Amino acid sequence: xxxxxxxxxxxxxxxxxxxxxxxxxxxxxxxxxxxxxxxxxxxxxxxxxxxxxxxxxxxxxxxxxxxxxxxxxxxxxxxxxxxxxxxxxxxxxxxxxxxxxxxxxxxxxxxxxxxxxxxxxxxxxxxxxxxxxxxxxxxxxxxxxxxxxxxxxxxxxxxxxxxxxxxxxxxxxxxxxxxxxxxxxxxxxxxxxxxxxxxxxxxxxxxxxxxxxxxxxxxxxxxxxxxxxxxxxxxxxxxxxxxxxxxxxxxxxxxx
Numbered sequence: 001x002x003x004x005x006x007x008x009x010x011x012x013x014x015x016x017x018x019x020x021x022x023x024x025x026x027x028x029x030x031x032x033x034x035x036x037x038x039x040x041x042x043x044x045x046x047x048x049x050x051x052x053x054x055x056x057x058x059x060x061x062x063x064x065x066x067x068x069x070x071x072x073x074x075x076x077x078x079x080x081x082x083x084x085x086x087x088x089x090x091x092x093x094x095x096x097x098x099x100x101x102x103x104x105x106x107x108x109x110x111x112x113x114x115x116x117x118x119x120x121x122x123x124x125x126x127x128x129x130x131x132x133x134x135x136x137x138x139x140x141x142x143x144x145x146x147x148x149x150x151x152x153x154x155x156x157x158x159x160x161x162x163x164x165x166x167x168x169x170x171x172x173x174x175x176x177x178x179x180x181x182x183x184x185x186x187x188x189x190x191x192x193x194x195x196x197x198x199x200x201x202x203x204x205x206x207x208x209x210x211x212x213x214x215x216x217x218x219x220x221x222x223x224x225x226x227x228x229x230x231x232x233x234x235x236x237x238x239x240x241x242x243x244x245x246x247x248x249x250x251x252x253x254x255x256x
Contacts, residue, residue, distance in 0.1 A: 005033040017055055024051050038065055049087040066090060069113075074098050082107040089113070097121050097141075109133040120144055120164075127151045135159065143167055143187070150174050158182065166190050166210065178202040189213050189233065201225040212236050212255065224248030231255075 008030070011023035024047055027034050034042040053059035058071060068088050072095040081096070082105035091111050095118040102123045108114075109130035117134070120143040127142070132153030139162040140154070147168040154163075155176045160183060167190035177183075178199035185208045186200075193214040200209070201222030206229055213236040223232075223245065233255045234245075242256055 002030055002033050005030040005037070009037070012054055012061060020051065020054055040066055046087060049084055052084065069093065071095070081105055086110055092116065094118070104128050104131070106130045112136065115139065117141070127154065129153045132156050138162065138182075140164065150177075152176065155179055161185065163187070173197050173200070175199040181205065184208065186210070196220060196223075198222040204228065207231070209233070219245050221248060226252075 008023045008026055011019050014020055027042055027047060031042045040046070050059070050065065054061070056073070056076060058073065059065070059068065067090055069090055070093040071088060071091055072093075074095065075098045077099070081101065085094070085105055086107040089110060090113055092113050093116045094111065094114060097118055097120040100123055101119065102125070104119065104124060104127060106128050108128070111134065113136060114134050115136055116139040117137060118141040120141050122145050124142065124145040124147060127147065129151065131151065134157065136159060137157050138159050140157075140160065141164045143164050144167045147165065147170060149170060150165065150173065152174070155174065158180065160180050162185040163180070163183060164187040166187045170188065170191040171193060172195065173188060173193060175197040176199075177197065181203065182205060183203050184205050186203070186206060187210045189210045189212045191214055193211065193216055196211070196216050196219050198220035200206070201220065201224070203226065206226050208231050209226075209229060210233040212233040216234070216237040216239055218241055219234065219239060221244070226249070229249060229252045231253045232249065235255050239256070246254055
């Protein structure tokens with residue numbers, strides 16, 4: 001390995017952003033050594049991503065770069081978020097909360113191993129249909145955004161256990177949600193929902209259901225089919241059949 005290249009590596013651990021930037025600016029002249037050391041070819045996109053992760057202290061350089069499985073970015077301004085996503089194909093956990101994101105990049109579909117996706121506290125209005133390709137996704141958090149409807153492609157994510165659409169602008173829970181048979185935790189509070197689909201009663205594994213602070217007037221009797229339901233929050237809704245719900249869910253903690 002070239003001595004000059006070896007001398008660049010300690011600079012990556014510097015607390016000075018300028019020193020790190022200078023080291024990265026030299027990697028282009030040591031492409032072969034770069035590949036031998038890091039295990040993949042040098043290119044501008046990879047260099048930009050590595051620099052970003054090091055400067056923001058979300059990569060300790062101990063984990064092989066392409067084997068990074070967890071990435072949490074919060075309160076961070078990122079212009080080229082798509083490059084970050086596309087450059088880490090082995091991610092299983094991705095948190096991009098409080099980043100003022102308006103659009104979910106379609107490159108997210110490349111993260112086939114992703115199990116947890118958190119996009120809370122952003123400015124997202126729509127979800128790209130490409131999210132339907134994340135067939136290993138188990139947890140999706142879209143809490144506190146500007147979303148108006150539930151994309152049907154989300155319904156196809158059969159491994160989903162945790163789904164959080166709270167504090168958005170959703171008016172309807174699609175009846176097709178009954179297809180998500182592995183759901184255990186479902187959160188739709190703080191929306192504009194008027195109708196409670198009876199099909200939710202078919203989610204046999206459901207344990208937690210939060211629907212408070214909506215506009216729901218009646219809960220269908222099919223909710224009594226949720227034998228594993230442990231907690232149901234319905235407060236701040238103009239619900240009329242409260243007594244009936246308590247009778248058909250005797251083992252559930254119900255909040256009105």
